[in-house]
Amino acid sequence: xxxxxxxxxxxxxxxxxxxxxxxxxxxxxxxxxxxxxxxxxxxxxxxxxxxxxx
Numbered sequence: 001x002x003x004x005x006x007x008x009x010x011x012x013x014x015x016x017x018x019x020x021x022x023x024x025x026x027x028x029x030x031x032x033x034x035x036x037x038x039x040x041x042x043x044x045x046x047x048x049x050x051x052x053x054x
Contacts, residue, residue: 010049013042 007014015038023034 008042008045010046011042013038 005016
């Protein structure tokens, strides 16, 4: 069975812990950068949805 890694809702990202901690490791522990990246990703998805709904 396939494992879901991320669920995107209107206002939040639900992320698998493994995915999150791997991102922090790749950023060499810079969790603030990962937080910014995840927020940017959510904003991008929200923009795509808003554009399609107009």
